[in-house]
Structure formats: C-alpha cells, structure tokens
Amino acid sequence: MRLPRRILAFAGRLLSQPGPLASVLFLVGLALLAAFADRLGIDPLAQDIAASLEGPSAAHWFGTDELGRDIGARVIHGARTSLITAAGAVLIAGAVGVPIGLVAGFFGGWRDAALMRAVDVLMALPGILLAMALIAVIGRSQSAALVAVGITGIPSFARVTRAQVLSLRKRDFVTAVEAFGGTPGYNMFRTVLPNAWSPILVQVVVLSSVAILLEAALAFLGVGIPPPTPSWGEMLRTGKSYLHDAPHYAVLPGLVLTVTILAFDTLGRGMTRLLEDRDSGASGLKLEQASR
Amino acid sequence: MISYLLRRILQLLPVLLIASVLVWGMIYAVPGNPVAVMVGENASAEQVAAETARLGLDRPVAVQYAAWLGSALRGDLGASIHSREPVLKLIGERLPATLQLAALATLLALALGIPVALAGAVAPNSWLDRLLSGWSALALGVPTFWLGILLILLFAVELRWLPSASGYVAFWDAPLQTLRNTALPALTLAVYVSGIFARFLRASLITELNADYVRTARAKGLPERTVVMRHALRNALLPFITIVGIMTASFIGGAVVTESVFTYPGIGRLLIQAISSRDYPLIQGCILVILGIYVAINVVVDLVYAYVDPRIEYS
Amino acid sequence: MKVDPVLSVRGLQVSFAGAEGPVPAVRGVDLDVWPDEVLGIVGESGSGKSVTALAIAGLLAGNAQVRGSVFVDGQDVVRASPDELRRLRAERIGFIFQDPTTTLNPLMTVGRQVTEGQVAAGRLARGEAGARAAALLREVDIADPVGRAGQYPHQFSGGMRQRAVIAMAMAGRPRLIIADEPTTALDVTVQAQILSVLARRQAETGAAVILITHDLGVVAEVAHRVAVMYGGRVVETGPVRDIFRNPRHPYTAALLNSIPRLDRADSRLDPIPGQPPMPAELPSGCAFEPRCALGRGQLVCRASDPPLEPQGPAQRAACHFAGEAAAPVRAAARAAEPRPEPTAEPLLIVDDLRVHYPIRAGVLRRTVGHVRAVDGVSLSVRPGETVSLVGESGCGKTTTGRAVMGLVKTAGGRILFDGQALGGLGPAGWRKARRHMQYIFQDPYSSLNPVKPVGEVVAEPLRIHGVYEALGGARYVAGLFERVGLSPRVMERYPREFSGGQKQRIGIARALALQPRLLILDEPVAALDVSIQAQIVNLLQDLQQDLGLAYLFIAHDLSVVRHISDRVAVMYLGRIVEEGPKDAIYERPMHPYTQSLLSAVPTPDPDARRHRIVLEGEIPNPASPPTGCTFHPRCFRADERCAREAPAFVPVPGEATRAACHYPGPLAGAPAGEATSLEAAS
Ligand code: SF4
C-alpha cells in the first residue's frame, strides 16, 4: 500500500545517478539475454573442431574455444548459470540469515549468544573454503554450488540484520510499542523488521556480486557446476591453458564477469549513499556537521 | 588487560569446538560408507571392516570424537589416504609458503590501500576522491583469477619478466628468487584486498574527520597535517586493525584461487587436491590448521587493540 | 569606550550549499566585544548563533560561503590565509565546545591535548609542555593536576573534561574566548561549577568572552551584554539588565514571557505560537512575523526586514514597532487557579521499589555486584495530580518511570495501580494494565515509527488492543489529533515531515488513544526549543484538567517542574531524598541536596545574581555509592555520623516535606555568607 510508493521513490532517486543507472541497464540486459538465450539461435554446445581457438570475428564475436564452440554463446548461457546460482544463493542466505539476526538482536541474551556463536563458526573459514568443504561433502552439482554459496552468505545477512535490529531496539518507538502493550512478536515483525529493510536490501545486492564471484571461483577450481553446463569460471579455467595461443579465451569471459560484479557493486554503493543521505537528512539541516 | 584477553580467547573456544565437531563429523555426512570411501573403491568387505576397527568407528560416537580430538591436539592428524604420509608433515611443508605469501600480500595491500584512503578522505567527493574510489571499486570487483591471468599475460607471456608458475623457496635462502616467485600472486591478492582496505579506511577516516575532537584540534591552531595524522588517522586505524586481521587470516587457505592460478604450493592448493581426491584426513587436517591460525590471528588482533587503545584496560 | 574591541564583526553572512540553492544560516550580523567583557548570544535552534561562533574562529567547513568582515585583534579572519588562521587560533582565540564527551581525542593524554596547540605553534618548548599542562589544569581547579595530565579523557568525569577543555582554550592566553553552549551537556550542579570557573578565569585574564547559549538563566547570570539572535540575525542587543528589564523586540519579550521560572509560580505560560523558522524557508520581511503578536499581518513587517536600530542609549533592536514592544506584560500572571485538593485514593502506589543492574567482571563475566539504579523508592500519585521526580543524570528517575511501566525488571518492592499489584502480572495482565498507563518519551525524533504515517502511529495502540473499531476508528483518531492541537489532515504524513514540537504532540495523542488514567512523562519537553516548551507544557496542563489525568512527571529542569507539579520528589543516587508539596520544596527545602540543587539553577533575572552553593565534586559512581548518607562527600552539613549511618526517609518535624537527612532544616540565616565561604573553599 504505502511501502511500494516509498520504494518507487527510492528507485527513482537511485536511477537518476549515472552509475547505478548504467549498472541496472547492464544487469537487466544480461538477465534478458540469459532468460531468452535459447531463442537467440546460438548454441553453446555446437562443436566445430576445425574452427577451434579462433580469435574474435564477425561470426564469433568472442572467438571460439578449444572445441570450436562459440565463446559468446557460452558466455550468455554462462550468465544464466551465474544469475540463477546467485539468486538462489542469496535467497537461501537471506531466508536463514535474516531471521537469525532478527531473533538474536531482538531478544539478546542466551539466544543472541548461541546464534551468533553458530554464525561465528561459519565465519571462521574463508567463504571459498567453506563452500569447497560443503561441496566435498554433498558432491558436485548445480544445486550443491547454489547451496554451498548460499550458506557462506548466511553470516553477512545475520550480522547486518542483527546490527540494525540492535540499533532499532534502543529507539524509543520500539520501546513505545512494548509500553502500550504490543507483544514481542508484533514488535519484532511489525515494528522492527519494516524499519530494518534498507541495509538488508543493500546486502542482497552486495551478496549477489559475492555469490557470482564465488560460483565462478568454484568453477575455476574445478569443484563448481560440472561441465558441460557453460559457466564463466569453467571457461576461465580452461582458457588459462591456452593463454599463449588464444588469450581471448580467458580474457573475454573474465571481462564480462568483472563488469557484472562491478555493476552490482556500483548499485550497492549507490544505495548505501542514498540511505546515508536520507538518514542524516532526517534530523533537519545539520548545520553542525558543516563545521570543520 | 590479561582478563580481557582471556575473555576474548574464551569466546573463541566454543567456535573452535563447534567447528572441530563439524570438521570431524563431515566424514559421516558423506553419502555412502565413509570407510569405503577412505579405503578405496576396490576394497573388500574385510578390508573395510578392518579399517573400521582400526579407526575405532565401531565405538560410540562421543568416544570417537574425544579420541579424534585428543590425538589432533597432540599433533596427530592421521595420515593421508593417498600418500600415506602424516597429514601434519604434508601441511608443514606447505605452511611456510602460505605464510610468506600472506605476509607479502598484506604489506603490499597496506602500502596500496592506506595512501588511497588518506588522499580520498581528506577531500571527500573531490575529483581525486572519486577517481580513487573508482579505483577501489575496480580493485574489489576484478576477480582474482582473472586479474591473475591478466598479470600472467602481461608479465610472463608478453614481457617475460616473471615466472607464470612459482615454486616455493625459503626467503632466507634466496630472497630475490622468493620475491620473483611471490610477486605476482602477492600482487594479485594485494590489489583485491587494498580495495577493501581503502574503502574501509576512507569511510572511517571521514567519520573521524567529522568528529568533535578533530574540530577541537583545528580550533587549537594545529596544522592540518597534524590534525589528520595525529588525531583522525590514529582513531580511524583502531577499527581498521580488525579488518587487517581478518584479511590476513583469509589469506591462509582463502587464497586457494590465487594459489591455483599461479600453481603456488600453498596450503590452499593442498586442500583442493585433498578435496578432489577425497582425502578426508587431509581435508580435516587442513581445515583444522586454518581454523587454528584464524583463532591465533584473532588473538593477535586483540593484543594489538589492548596495546593501542587506552580505554580497554579499564572497560 | 576608548579601547578597541577585541572582536569586531560587520555584515557577517554565512550560507551553505543546499539541494535547492544556498541556504542562509547567518544573514548580516554585527557584533563588538571588548576586553574583559562577556557577551551572551542567545537564540533557539536555527537562529545562527553557533554558525556565527564558528565563522568568527574561521572553523566553518569548505561548503560554507562567508561574506562580511570579522576582525579579531585587528586581524581579518575571513580573508586570512590558512597559516594566518592557524596562528590566530593558537594565539588569540580559545574555543570551548558543547559536549565534553566528544571534544577530546580518546587516544591522547589530556595533558598533551591541553598544550599541543601551543607546542605546534612554537610558543611552548616540548620539554616544558608537561609542567605547563599541569599548571593549566590547576588553574581550572582540577585536583592532582600532575597525575591527571597523564591520564586519558575516559578517566575524567564530564565536568572535569569540560574543565580540561577550558584549560585548553586558555593555554595560549587568548584575547577572545568563544564558549558554544559550554554547560548544556552538564548537570545543573556541575554547570554551576563550570560557569564559576569560566567566570573566574575570565576575570583573571581579562579576556573577552562570547558565551553562546539557549538558556536565558545562564545569560542573566554571567553575561554583561546580550545579543538575541533569530532567523540568522541579531534582533536585539544591549546591556544584560536592559534586555531582561526592558526588552524592545517582540521576540525577546515573548521569549522572556514564555519560559517557566524558578522564582515564580504562574499557573499558565504564555507560549510563542508556531516554531522557529528553518534557514531554508525563511519568511520574507521580518523573520519573526508569522509568530509576532505585534506585527502579524502588518504589511510593513511582511514587506521589509527591519534594520537593527538604536533604542535608547545602549540598546538596539530590529523591529518596525520596537517602541511598542516594550513592557513585558506578563499577561499570564493570572492567579493560580486553586486546584482541588486531591483526596481520592492514590491511583499509583510505588512502595520500596528497587531496580538493580548486575556488574559483570572477570574472565567469565560473572556478576560481582549490582548497581542500585533505584534503591528503595516509594511514592504515590492520586487521580488528577502531578507528581514530579527531579534529579540529575544517573539519579534513577527515568529507571523508576520505566519500572512502573514494566519496561525494566524490578529487584524488589511493590507497584500498585488502582489497588492492583503489577508485580506478579503475566504478559496478558500487563497488556491490560498498560491500557490505563501510558508513557511519553523524551526524544520526539526517536519515539515515532518512521515508516508509518502518523495517523497509523496514533491508531497503533488501538489496533494492538483490538479496540480500534469499538472506539470509533478513523473519526476517533482524528479527534485525538484535534485534541493535541493538530489538524487531522496531517494524518497521512510521515513523522519526518514534522517539527520536534509537533512530533511530541503526536506522541501525546498516541498516549491518549487508549484513554489512560496515568501518564508517565519522561522529560517530555527537554529536547524542545525554549519557545516550544511552553506550548507543550500548556497542552499537558489542559489535558490534565479536561481528562482528569494523573501525571508522573520526570525531569531535570527545576523550573518546568515547579510550574507543572503538585508534589515534587527529589532523587539522588537511586533514592528520594526529599519529597513534599511543590511550594514547600521550592520555598522551604529541608534537605541540603535540594537546597544546593535549587541554588545552582540560574534565574533569568540579572538582578537576582546570588551567591550559589557550589557543590563540590560530581555524582559518585552508582556502582560504588558512598557509605552512610550517599550525599555526604558533597554535603555542606555532613559530619562523621553521616558517613556512618544512612538517614531514614521521614517527615521533617513541623515542616511539610519528608526528607532523608540527619540534619534537615531550612538554609541557615545568611545563606549568602555560608555559600561564599563554601565557594571559597571549593
Ligand atoms: S518587525 Fe513587525 S513582525 Fe517583526 S518583530 Fe517587529 S513588529 Fe514583529
């Protein structure tokens, strides 16, 4: 009812800046290409050994790989893998991490201690190692990669949510609900959560880029999504063997990967900056801050 | 202060304990009979039974864990399934290379990141700041494996200045050789982490530069240089210590990708090899050692904190 | 005057870059300050007083546009190079900031910070810095200055930090000292100490001082001359006595009328309507016009901004009708309406209430003791009555209010509401009880849910209790808005679109929604501008009269408390030390703490400058309170019995109050003499 209007206004202000606008355009374009990859008349699996490891040309914009497959087609299909994994992983991480942070921050005490210790355990290993260890246990598949990347994202959601909830918990309007008789459940879901969305949203964007990177890294190490499903990391992995003869093989897919990550990052930074402006603008003109 | 440190260590203990349970338990989560996996696919039923007994897997779970933890604490991490060599020895061979890479990468990242943060923070939103922020974003966004490939292309394939794959030589034996070998992987890691450093330090510096005590310092008539370096930077470096600690810890094992781009013989690559060959004792050993170093670095960070922040003694 | 002024400001204009063009914060200010003189600058938020101060020291950020001229000791600040500016600050200007908790660098010893500026300017040898720091700290009455100089700010109490800041400002023997709200963040007894240190050091050094404050009492007490600022301009200036006796500008007059006074007991305040203008949206013509009783609607006032013109020998005012503004008719001097003597059974009874917070220490964070935040408080509130809890920070007044509301766990004692014990209530029982008791928060900025339109904010308690429809739905909520003086048309808007005073009205509407019988008001006006406070205080009084509400009023401002209360309880370190009818407490206090507290409050009357009882020291750490009477280390009547034996809280024979003191009694014979000797002793 009201929330959508606020979100629209926020999106409007976000997209009035060139960086975030370009990022969104790129990401939407990429998503569309990935979604309709099958109808583009390009085949990521069609081999043409005679034309292997060719540089970029009119027929193959991104050149061909060691089996003569069109790298451009593989990049587009790889985008699908990447985006699906990222979306799924962020969903898992958020679905687990946000409630953890909410409960830990809202109730504090032993619940907080127990939950956050559990989160600490996940943090003790670098994300890539955690994902690798998980894949070692559950085996190598697309869903394994998705779940493993998702689990590594749980701590960030939990911590961001908890920090936000903790600061909200001290605000009088939360105490006020308690004072006029709202139950803890009402307070947590109806008062605290609606006020905690913005940093969580930023986290969604930030983690999307982390997830894409992680998925690619796993594939690069040979423990990600098994071939022949096209994946950016996998292409870099193979491409690296042909650095001398066909540098485009590793360089071009890597470029697309990098631009995707940068787009998410730019978007995330734009959102953070807007939210900071809004928060500092809330208390009036803030002339005090103008002094140096 | 001693009590503060002890308390922090006590907080880390449960993490380590739970983690060790998980590491130990991961074998059981593997589909199929773990012993069969460990003995090999062609093993006979007797062999499996013998191995089960040898590993004590027929005993109650808690006893098994206690025995495992006990020997792990005594330094006995078992033997690799593949090479039959003690896990500890395998790890010991790789650790120096990893530590050396981590140290060099951290130093490089600090050298790249701190000046960028300083230059940006003293004039926020100036063209220089925007440029440097863009650089940080780029440093952060470029995947290390792609950057590694680009660096190899440039320095090894095109210019032929540096080797594309690097073995490990102890620094004291051949310092120059070491630098040549470690330069590219360290630079790859450092570029990424310098982005994190710069972004974090810039933000905390800007916060500090807007703090009241900085205004006080200016009101005293201190030169701007002194205001920034003596007042703001020192305060901004406090939270930064934690970030440096986390990042350094993440180089231990977390540098797998970079290590494999440059085929660098670190602990991360050992772990990959272990995973791809399903060498469970080796996997467990690697993870335990990485966790141990993570905890140790955390303790060091706390020590540094207690040393530089006068408030800690009394809190 | 023959001497040249130390500071001379002409046509100062400051504007900041805003989203919609530059925002004028200061719009043409002229000031002169001579040596050995204290100029008080008063104004509300957005009046431009702090920006003026920062501009004088050249401390404004790069996004500030400064025009006009500022000469300090003959040196132009506006056109000075960074180097000249630095030298000026090191040698001729000392700056004292508001919040002593944040003005010192936490990572540097206090001594080093005090002398650092002088060392950097080459006016002090590094080797002598230590001794100089100790000497400076001694001059602001810091005990053990040598030891203290080597300590860090977190080891200092709030008052001591502010002394250190004063020492720092004095380090270069500046000719001009600018103090920006130097006591606003401090407790009233500490404020008295700091003001007297500041006054003494000013007299000793003959420096010129600019004292910026919103507190008319502080100005009346220490300033020689006053400049009143409004909407970025000085609207009136003159000797302190003239300003307070014979204000020529309608704003000054109205401001003086709107504040509650410690020395008077009016039944009703005379608020200034509306709110101070935001620098971004100043009205055309006279900035005060929308709120001015004299000029409202006058064409000339709307059309042109009046210049600051002489009014009499020493006074100047910026008003088209300056002459007529005179004579602060205290229109509100209506006689206090006799309140019905409340005889009914108490609505709220608090009996021996205790709230303890655990102190954890050691490796295992075991509880090693308790902070007795509230340590045996007993009080009662009858229907229609206002009982106030007053005290300085950390005395437990807010915790008491929150415990009554069930927001903090109690460690002992009973709370009875309407005869029913609240202690053993389960969640459902509390829910029911809370319908009849509501809480109003101090900070209107944080007490309203920012993502809900204010209509929903007010309706929320009704929905939670499932009585929204039963009570009349949106119509009822609209009625609540009208009740607190807001148009129901604003119900669709979000909290951030309202000013502080309006937000507080919304908070009150929300508290009234469930038709409670008791309101617990936690510093409800402390965060508001002076001219807005009166509006809210009046609203609260009207509501009480119309609805028969009982108030538990928690505050540190003794003037507001005197104005609104029927009975007053004074708290110190978790206990009530004196309690009684308002007039008895204010006219004939029996407890030494009450007496000191009252004497520490500055009165907005320059002729009433009296000798204060300046209490030594600050409030002790509640984690380890002193033995016996917890007030004894600071008490002027204490003897060894007080250190040994805690006094009982009993009626004072022959007096109207009850007190916890071994030696209660009115302030003996010549309070002035006694106070002077005390002051000398401190
Ligand atoms: S100029 Fe007019 S509006 Fe302004 S203060 Fe004077 S009478 Fe009031």
Ligand code: SF4
């Ligand atoms: S009991 Fe003693 S120390 Fe306490 S207030 Fe009374 S006279 Fe002072």
